[in-house]
Amino acid sequence: MTMFVGLDVHKEYHHATVMDEDGEILRRQRFPNSLEEVKSFFSDIDDGKVALEASYFWKPVYDELEEMGFEVKLAHPRKTRVIADEKIKTDLRASEALAQLLRMDWLPETYVPPADIRELRELLRRRVSLVESRTKYKNKIQAELTKRRIDLEGTPWHGPWLSQLEDLEIDSVEDYMAIVRSLNERIDRIEKEVKEKAEEREEVMLIKSITGFSYFSAMTIYASIGEKDRFPGPKELCSYFGVIPSTEQSGGKEKHGGITKEGDNYVRRVLNQCAWSHVNNSDSYITEFFERLKRRKGKPIAITAAARKLVVAIYWMLEREEKFRPGG
Template sequence: MSVFTGLDVHKEYHHATVMDEDGEILRQRRFPNSLEGIKSFFSDIKGGEVALEASQFWEPVYDELEEMDFEAKLAHPRKTRVIADEKIKTDVRASEALAQLLRMDWLPEAYVPPANIRGLRELLRRRVSLVESRTKYKNKIQAELTKRRIKLDGTPWHGPWLKQLQELGIEPVEDYMVIIRSLNDRIGKIEREIKERAEETKEAMLIRSITGFNYFSAMTVYASIGEIDRFPGPKQLSSYFGVIPSTEQSGGRKKHGPITKEGDRYVRRVLIQCAWSHVSNSDSYITGFFERLKRRKGNSVAIVATARKLTEAIYWMLERGEKFRPGG
């Protein structure tokens, strides 16, 4: 007899519902979020499918279930509307809804990247987190200078400017600089690793052949895509990155609005930054597209459309295994 388990995953605990082929609930229980808790709950369940919703804590649970020979499936949180629309939103009802969707073969699944892509994503996220921390302490130093009405000559955080800063002898600034130097060391180490991995990754090097992309941005886009074969075409990839216009249709008339902003907002920001860099440093067909559009629509609309154009180019480059061709 096949069994279907819905697992509502939380930081401290899980709620699970086990259901048979007829929809009868065989077990409902809350248990700790630990390997021991999972093994204890599933100890007398022999195989079957387990659905869990994509959340901050899904990865270790997913891996543990696979190691125990369960067929783990990751539910797409935005598409699993039945959970969000429950009139009584409880963890038990959420796990029950997941089990029902699984049993009826209606579960909208999210993409589960291979282990190497998941590891790369974690490395990239760590770099972003460290850079954000460094920016915070740099801002604190700038605030100390502003408070004291101190203006330094030169470009901030470079050569003479840094030398002047170090000569001031301001205690809070010295404390923050110790942290910044430590962060610089860790960020540098991660960036060297990203560069080494990028040079060994064909897909990342293809993306990097586009003017405006460096090792980090190329790896960020590659890690988000994972396997290009999961996208039927460039439109689906653009939709995944949230750079397509939203559409409203009423009475046979279609109206386009702002971009959908689906997907990872950080990757979308990287794409737009790369689009700006591209149109500033290249005379490619994509730059020509931007220049024509900005005259009619303005910079902000044109650059988002250019990011979409870059996304389409990336799709075909990865699909065909070809470097970027500036002439189109």
């Protein structure tokens, strides 16, 4: 008999509900978040499916359960709550709702990329986190200079400007600079690793062939897509990146609004930055489209539409295994 397990994952403890094929609850349990406790709870479940919600702590639990041989499904948090409220009609606890939705095949799943793509995403996020930290300490240094009315010559954080900064002998600045140097070393190491991994992946190098995309941005888009075959066409990929207009229907009429902004905000921001770089440094058909639309609709709408065209181009480049063609 197949057992259906709903697992509500938290930092310190997990809440679990085991249900049989008829919907009868066989066991409810709260246990500490550790590999030993997870193994102990699942030790007497031979044939089971597990559902857990996509939260901050899902990844290690998901990997542990997969290694133990279970079929694991990751639930989409927002959609799960909507369906639980609409279809189950009871005030079930989270783990119970997950088990019930899994049993009834109503569980709205979210995509779980392969392990190597998950590792890439973690590497890219770590680089982003380190860059944000470095920016924070650079801003602190700038604030110290402003406070002392010190105006250094040259471009900030380059050549002569840095030399003048190091000659100031201000304790607070030296402390912050020590952190900046340390972060620089770690960021450089990660960027070197990203470049090496990018050059090993044909898909990343295809994306990088578009003017405006660096190793890092191309890898970010690639890692976000994961397995391209999960998208039937370019429209679905644009929807995934949240760069399609929202649509409202009323009285038989359709009204289009701003973009849906579905998906990862950070990845969409990277895509937008690449779109700006592309239209400023390329004479492609996308740039021509941007310039035409900019005159009618303004820059913000035009750049979003250009980003959408870039996503369509990326889809067909990956589908056909071709580099970007500026002429379309």
